[in-house]
Amino acid sequence: MRQHRARKIAGSILILAIASLGLLGCKEKSHKGHWSYKGETGPSEWGKLEDGFASCGLGKNQSPIDIGAAQKGEKSQIVFHYSKSSPKIINNGHVIQVNLDPGNYIEIEKRRYDLLQFHFHTPAENTLNGKAMPMEIHLVHKDQSGSLAVVGVLVKTGSANELFKTLEKNLPVESGKETPLGAEIDINDLMPSDRTYYSFAGSLTTPPCSEGVKWNVLKTPLELSSGQVEKFSALFPDGNARPVQPLGERIVLEHAENK
Numbered sequence: 001m002r003q004h005r006a007r008k009i010a011g012s013i014l015i016l017a018i019a020s021l022g023l024l025g026c027k028e029k030s031h032k033g034h035w036s037y038k039g040e041t042g043p044s045e046w047g048k049l050e051d052g053f054a055s056c057g058l059g060k061n062q063s064p065i066d067i068g069a070a071q072k073g074e075k076s077q078i079v080f081h082y083s084k085s086s087p088k089i090i091n092n093g094h095v096i097q098v099n100l101d102p103g104n105y106i107e108i109e110k111r112r113y114d115l116l117q118f119h120f121h122t123p124a125e126n127t128l129n130g131k132a133m134p135m136e137i138h139l140v141h142k143d144q145s146g147s148l149a150v151v152g153v154l155v156k157t158g159s160a161n162e163l164f165k166t167l168e169k170n171l172p173v174e175s176g177k178e179t180p181l182g183a184e185i186d187i188n189d190l191m192p193s194d195r196t197y198y199s200f201a202g203s204l205t206t207p208p209c210s211e212g213v214k215w216n217v218l219k220t221p222l223e224l225s226s227g228q229v230e231k232f233s234a235l236f237p238d239g240n241a242r243p244v245q246p247l248g249e250r251i252v253l254e255h256a257e258n259k
Contacts, residue, residue: 073253
């Protein structure tokens with residue numbers, strides 16, 4: 001009788017152990033592909049989190065970069081067609097993103113890239129001679145073939161920006177819910193007066209870190225008040241900027257504004 005009871009107890013323990021391992025396996029599986037800006041799922045580990053993220057670790061033309069010495073390029077190749085828009089805003093858990101209706105676009109060498117959305121990184125991801133600005137805006141565009149072009153706007157502290165006063169009033173603290181901004185904004189208000197820029201080949205700065213992205217970083221920063229920057233950075237206390245990546249054999253060109 002005792003032997004039967006002992007066997008029954010041992011069997012129960014074995015079942016519990018197997019179930020526990022199963023739960024651990026499920027927990028591990030649920031985290032596959034999850035990424036963040038620190039720790040075991042931070043930037044140095046992105047390439048290992050999922051097969052589709054391999055470029056994050058193996059890519060040769062990754063973004064962001066440190067912009068140092070740049071070669072002189074042709075006059076500006078970008079024509080901006082920005083105007084007013086009634087967008088939607090979302091906290092996607094990694095950035096504050098403003099999604100736009102069709103109508104805003106740029107032309108690069110006569111190819112049209114439609115503006116899909118813009119979002120914010122604190123601190124800035126691309127650096128200038130090793131120095132990081134407090135914030136960077138990425139305006140993400142796509143052409144008909146699916147190729148991406150990003151306009152990066154660096155931000156320094158100074159005067160308050162009128163467009164950001166509208167965004168501040170509608171900053172979503174909780175992630176996952178897209179809501180109408182409730183007001184029109186003019187995308188031109190995101191642009192500094194001087195549109196001289198640096199161009200280089202790069203990638204997405206978040207997983208899957210896909211390459212083939214045309215990067216265009218404006219040389220002159222936009223001014224925001226320190227309070228405006230702090231309201232965005234407070235939502236992501238660990239920061240949401242990927243460290244700069246090796247430049248490799250890439251060349252950075254500087255394009256003066258056409259006037």
